[in-house]
Amino acid sequence: MTVHPLATRIGAPTPVAVHNLAKSWPGAQRPVFSELDIDCPAGGITIIVGPSGCGKTTFLRCLCGLDVPTKGEIRFGDQDVTRIDAQHRGVAMVFQNYALYPTKTAFDNIAFPLRMARVGAAETADRVRAAAALTRIEGLLERLPSQLSGGQRQRVGIARAIVRGPSVLLMDEPLSNLDTKLRVEMRAELSALQRELGATTVYVTHDQTEALALADHLIVMRDGKIEQQGAPEEIFRHPADVFVADFLGSMNLLAVRREGEGMVLADGTRVSSLPGAPSSGSFQLGFRAEDAHIGGLAGDRATLPAMVRRSELMGSERLVHLHCGGVALRARLKQAVAPGEHIDLHVHASALHYFSDDGQRAGAVA
């Protein structure tokens, strides 16, 4: 693999690890986060996803050195950086609101960290141009931030972050101020750029699509705790609890209880077969909208009687709002269905998830 001129690392990429990390604000009733144990793969993208206020930004600020954790350890490679100043960590951060100097041109914004580090004028110009080329803003370097679009401003922010060749790159919702189309484009570009630079990247978002698309290692956070972490596909396929299941991909959930030999939904509807279901008591059944079908499904499957409430055309398929077992469900179906119509929804055994009443995974067919 060729090493990009902005990748200043010597040797292998830097792994980032935190151990038992906690942060509390003075006077607050409970910590922002606690007991965080994370190993970010060297040279890969670790994504932290979670609802607003769960502590994502504060965690990133601790990694960056802008905030000091109350407890625990942060390691970049072999080095304990927990108490080391931000400018000596070899880390750069991209902020959600771009954080550009309004009176400086794009060139001067990007050059700023190099000038602070007293890098010579010729090398500064070379590096700014290399960063601008990577972020495709070569033609915009003389403009002020006010003369740039949101997407262009964010590119300047990213160029500024990578211009010193950081070994660790932190990104706080870098795409959230962009419109949907640009966000998808920039997402692909960011991924390519990150691979080219090889900087270990920690990326915070509340967007589950972005998280699944970009992550090598995915961490789902809730109320300052790690709910689940691992490979994105593994988490998507085997969510540890109802919160993760619903946060990553909106899971339909139905309460089920066993009665004698059979199973009954909350409104008394009887269900004939639920492959892999817990063998006693009550539980929650989960499945995703895209895993529901009408007919045409061979092998082990669940059949759920449902009534159509509304159907929205989404191009090649329809998002169908249904009533089943006393609750509202959603299914993405190929067929046209009419409001009021009664249908049998089929879900393949491999797409069924089971959770205990308190929301923990209760096993499922793999």
Ligand SMILES: Nc1ncnc2c1ncn2[C@@H]1O[C@H](COP(=O)(O)OP(=O)(O)OP(=O)(O)O)[C@@H](O)[C@H]1O
């Ligand atoms: N400087 C501060 N002093 C006191 N409390 C703070 C401070 N900064 C953040 N908090 C609190 O810490 C909690 C976590 O905030 P944080 O910004 O880390 O969450 P987040 O998950 O990044 O949210 P969002 O997605 O909305 O940006 C919030 O309850 C917030 O009010």
